[in-house]
Amino acid sequence: MDFVTSDGIRINYQIKGTGKPIIFVTGFGGYKEVWTEQVDYFAKMGYQVITYDHRNFGQSQRTEKGHTLQCLTDDLIELVHYLDINEVAFIGHSMGSSLLYDLIKTAPELAKLVVVVDQTPYMLNTANWQYGFMNYTPNNYVEEAKKEPQVHETLNGLSDKVAFALNKARIEHPFSRADNFDLLCEHITYDWREVVKNSNVPVDVIAAVQSPYYNSDFTKWMIEANSSIKAALVDNCGHDIMAEVPDRFNQILRHFLLVNHYLSN
Numbered sequence: 001m002d003f004v005t006s007d008g009i010r011i012n013y014q015i016k017g018t019g020k021p022i023i024f025v026t027g028f029g030g031y032k033e034v035w036t037e038q039v040d041y042f043a044k045m046g047y048q049v050i051t052y053d054h055r056n057f058g059q060s061q062r063t064e065k066g067h068t069l070q071c072l073t074d075d076l077i078e079l080v081h082y083l084d085i086n087e088v089a090f091i092g093h094s095m096g097s098s099l100l101y102d103l104i105k106t107a108p109e110l111a112k113l114v115v116v117v118d119q120t121p122y123m124l125n126t127a128n129w130q131y132g133f134m135n136y137t138p139n140n141y142v143e144e145a146k147k148e149p150q151v152h153e154t155l156n157g158l159s160d161k162v163a164f165a166l167n168k169a170r171i172e173h174p175f176s177r178a179d180n181f182d183l184l185c186e187h188i189t190y191d192w193r194e195v196v197k198n199s200n201v202p203v204d205v206i207a208a209v210q211s212p213y214y215n216s217d218f219t220k221w222m223i224e225a226n227s228s229i230k231a232a233l234v235d236n237c238g239h240d241i242m243a244e245v246p247d248r249f250n251q252i253l254r255h256f257l258l259v260n261h262y263l264s265n
Contacts, residue, residue: 001013001014001015003078003079003082005055005074005075005078006074006078007065007066009055009060009061009063009065009066009075010060010061011052011053011054011055011060011061011075011079012032012052012053012058012059012060013032013050013051013052013053014032014039014050014051014052015048015049015050015083016039016040016043016048016049017042017043017044017046017047017048017049018046018048018265019046019047019048019264019265020046020047020048020089020262020263020264020265021047021048021049021050021083021085021088021089022042022049022050022088022089022090022091022257023050023051023052023076023079023080023088023090024049024050024051024091024093024096025052025092025093025096025097025099025100026051026054026057026058026094026095026096027092027093027094027095027096027097027119028094028095028180028183028184029057029175030054030057030058030093030094030095030096031053031057031058031169031170031173032051032052032053032058032059032169033058033162033165033166033168033169034093034162034166034240034242034243035051035242035243036161036162036165036166036243037159037161037162037242037243037246037249037250038091038242038246038250039051041246041250042250042253042254045254045264046264046265047264047265050079050083052076052079053173054072054075055072055075056176056179056180056183057175057180058169058173058175059169059173062179067180067182067186068182068183068186069095069098069099069183069187069190070102070106072099073102073103073106074106076099076103077103077106077107077110080110085110087110087111087112088111088112089111089112089113089114089115089257089260090103090111090113090114091115091117092114092116092117092119093117093119093240093241093242094117094118094119094239095119095187096117096119097116097118097119098119098187098190100114101116101121101190101192101195101196102190102192104195104201104203105192105195108199108201111201112202112260112262113201113202113203113256113260113262114199114201114202114203114204115203115204115205115206115253115256116203116204116205116206117205117206117207117242118206118207118208118211118213118214118239118241119214120132120133120214120218121191121192121193121195121196121218121222122190122191122192122193123136123141123187123188123190124136124137124138124189125137126138130215131214131215131217131218131221132214133188134149134151134212134213136188141185141188141189142185145181145184145185145188146181148177149212149213151213152212152238153212153238153239153240154237154238154239154240154243154244155208155210155236155237155238156236156237156238157244158240158243158244159243159244159246162243162246166243193225196222196225196226196229197225197226198226199226202260203222203226203228203229204230204231204232204256204260205219205222205229205230205231205232206231206232206234206241206249206253207219207231207232207233207241208233208234208237208238208239208241209233209236210235210236210237211238211239212238212239213239216233219231230256230259232252232255232256234248234252
């Protein structure tokens with residue numbers, strides 16, 4: 001299914017199930033198929049599960065405009081309004097989490113719950129902040145971002161079901177890192193720490209102990225910054241927690257939904 005944004009861009013989305021909505025938000029270069037193991041699980045639990053591809057990603061329209069995090073946030077807000085939804089639980093992975101930090105700043109009234117998955121609130125390492133992305137600093141991030149990270153994103157590989165769906169999507173709708181490099185660099189520079197500190201929206205975080213990108217201790221900072229935040233650390237997996245260890249991820253997310261009183265119908 002598609003909807004068209006206010007600036008004329010076609011966004012592809014999928015819905016499964018009925019009940020209270022959950023929207024899953026992908027990261028940089030991501031495909032909605034990465035949430036394959038969550039769709040059936042939470043639909044069977046009685047939720048309405050919504051996945052979508054960002055503009056210039058996956059099955060959505062390729063475009064030379066709108067390569068900003070704020071534009072992607074606005075697209076998400078427009079999708080929520082298009083679907084006539086008043087309140088949602090949002091789950092974001094990697095850059096999708098940064099988009100949700102922006103959502104808290106831009107339209108907090110839409111979010112019943114935000115769950116961020118393996119994404120620090122600030123990606124640049126400084127003398128006072130050691131929880132950034134790999135070795136990125138304010139002085140080197142542009143040059144470093146030109147290189148594909150030379151690490152394995154997962155520790156043990158994706159689940160077979162996700163791998164099959166993702167491979168098919170990648171073949172049919174290739175992603176261009178070069179065409180989205182402006183988005184990547186902008187995303188890297190955002191500092192969401194004040195948003196985390198001051199959020200009145202419930203925020204929970206799921207992080208990978210062996211993430212190739214982040215020191216999972218950023219979760220300790222988040223908990224100390226905002227006492228309402230809850231965190232779960234997942235051992236023996238990499239960055240793509242929901243696709244590498246989906247059963248464990250689903251149980252953690254289910255727990256967060258329940259403790260935040262976001263109950264299925």
